Each structure stands twice: as structure tokens, then as C-alpha cells.
Amino acid sequence: xxxxxxxxxxxxxFTLTSDPDSSWPPLCxxxxxxxxxxxxxxxxxxLRSLNRTSQTVLGTLQIMIGLLSxxxxxxxxxxxxxxxxxxxxxxxFWMGGLFIMFGIVSILSDKYPSPCLVIVNVILNxxxxxxxxxxxxxxxxxxxxxxxxxxxxxxxxxxxxxTTPSLSxxxxxxQERCLEAKALIKMLYRSIIAVLIVLSVLELCVxxxxxxxxxxxLKSKEKGQTKVTD
Numbered sequence: 001x002x003x004x005x006x007x008x009x010x011x012x013x014f015t016l017t018s019d020p021d022s023s024w025p026p027l028c029x030x031x032x033x034x035x036x037x038x039x040x041x042x043x044x045x046x047l048r049s050l051n052r053t054s055q056t057v058l059g060t061l062q063i064m065i066g067l068l069s070x071x072x073x074x075x076x077x078x079x080x081x082x083x084x085x086x087x088x089x090x091x092x093f094w095m096g097g098l099f100i101m102f103g104i105v106s107i108l109s110d111k112y113p114s115p116c117l118v119i120v121n122v123i124l125n126x127x128x129x130x131x132x133x134x135x136x137x138x139x140x141x142x143x144x145x146x147x148x149x150x151x152x153x154x155x156x157x158x159x160x161x162x163t164t165p166s167l168s169x170x171x172x173x174x175q176e177r178c179l180e181a182k183a184l185i186k187m188l189y190r191s192i193i194a195v196l197i198v199l200s201v202l203e204l205c206v207x208x209x210x211x212x213x214x215x216x217x218l219k220s221k222e223k224g225q226t227k228v229t230d
Contacts, residue, residue, distance in 0.1 A: 055110035055121070058210045062103030062128075065203045069096030069135075072192050076142075085142060092196065095135050099203055102128045106210055115218065122214035125207040132204035139197045146189055152178035 073092025086092060102124050109121035152175060 054213055055106045055210060058206050058213075059103040059106030059110065061206050062099050062106060062203065062210075064103075065199050065206070066096040066099030066101075066103065068199055069093075069099060069196060072196055075192060076189065085138065085145065091135070091138055095131055098131055099128070102207065102210075109214070113217075118214050118218060122211050122218075125210040125214070128207035129204060129211070132200050132207055135200035136197055136204070139193050139200060143190055143193050143197075146186060146193070148182060148186060152182050 069092050073086065073090075073096065076086050076092065077090075105117075105121050105124050109117045
């Protein structure tokens with residue numbers, strides 16, 4: 001099946017020629033020919049001139065955000081830190097991997113700006129907007145659910161009845177210093193989560209910017225083709 005596209009007076013006409021020897025359904029043949037169409041996959045110099053390395057900068061930012069999310073998430077997955085949502089789901093790692101993937105696609109769409117790749121980049125970054133919002137919500141929930149295990153012999157939450165033994169004056173001094181260090185550690189962990197929230201907000205802004213730039217470049221390309229046709 002071959003697909004021919006013709007435009008005139010604001011009307012787009014698709015002419016389909018079926019392949020009777022192919023075992024694929026007609027819809028699959030249409031999608032295949034659209035994906036392999038030279039019009040869709042050929043690098044457009046007009047798109048290259050419109051982007052001007054903007055997508056490369058945004059993609060580099062997304063890769064940096066993804067790497068930082070994975071690195072800081074590794075610190076939070078400590079057996080002494082009560083963040084079961086991060087430990088069980090591991091969302092800093094797979095979200096960081098997704099942000100890296102979005103950044104790579106943005107860079108590729110800038111280096112090889114074919115209409116098909118630009119459309120894929122817009123769709124992926126629209127998905128990235130949803131993931132960035134989800135990351136902000138999940139990290140905000142983690143701030144309130146942060147607690148430490150087996151530090152100073154007094155976890156933040158006791159399950160069941162617990163009786164605190166009497167301590168000597170020396171032990172009380174050590175216990176007080178340990179509790180101060182515990183509060184400092186908790187503050188450091190909350191600071192890490194706050195940095196991750198800021199990174200997620202930055203990722204949200206970057207993905208929205210990438211989507212806007214992609215849509216603008218596609219619209220500008222369509223306007224340029226219309227002028228040439230006229």
C-alpha cells in the first residue's frame with residue numbers, strides 16, 4: 001500500500017493504493033506507510049532553522065534532572081529511613097530514567113528535525129508533564145511521611161505498648177545528643193526531598209517549554225508549506 005498526500009486550497013487529500021499481496025490489515029499498512037513516508041521522516045532544514053538548538057538545551061536539562069533524581073533517590077532508599085513509598089515503588093529511579101529518555105528524544109529531534117521525530121518529541125513531553133506533576137505530588141507526600149528507624153533506640157513510631165527504661169545521667173546526656181543528631185539527619189533528608197520537588201517543578205517547566213517549541217515549529221512549517229503552495 002502506498003500513500004500519496006496532496007494539499008490545495010486548505011484541503012489535504014490522502015490517496016491510498018492497496019497491496020493485495022500483503023497480509024497486514026489496511027490500517028496497519030496505512031500507519032506503516034505514513035511512518036516510512038519521506039515527507040514525514042526526511043530531515044527538514046526549515047525545522048532545523050526554527051529550533052536553533054533550543055531543544056538541545058532543554059534536553060540537556062532533562063538529562064541532568066533525571067540523573068540528579070536517580071542519585072538523590074539512592075540516598076533516600078536507606079534502611080534507616082521510613083519512606084516505604086520510595087522503597088516499594090522506586091519512583092525516583094524510573095521517573096529519573098523517563099526524564100533522561102525525554103531529554104534524549106528532545107536532543108535527537110533537534111539534531112535530526114524530521115516532522116515525525118518532532119511529533120514524537122511533543123507527545124513524549126506531554127507525557128512528561130503528567131509525570132512531573134505526579135513526582136511533585138509524591139515527593140510532597142514523602143515529606144510528611146518521613147521518619148527514622150533504630151536511631152537512638154527510639155523510632156518515631158512505636159507499634160504496640162513500649163516502656164522506656166530509666167537512664168543514668170550519662171546515658172541521658174548521650175540520648176539527648178543522639179536525638180539532636182537524629183533531628184539534624186531528618187532535616188537533611190527533608191532538604192533532599194525539597195531539592196527533588198524543585199527538580200520536578202523545573203522538569204515541568206522544561207517539558208512544557210519543549211512542547212510549546214515543538215508545536216510552534218510544526219505550525220511554522222505548515223505555514224511555510226502553504227505559502228509555497230500558494
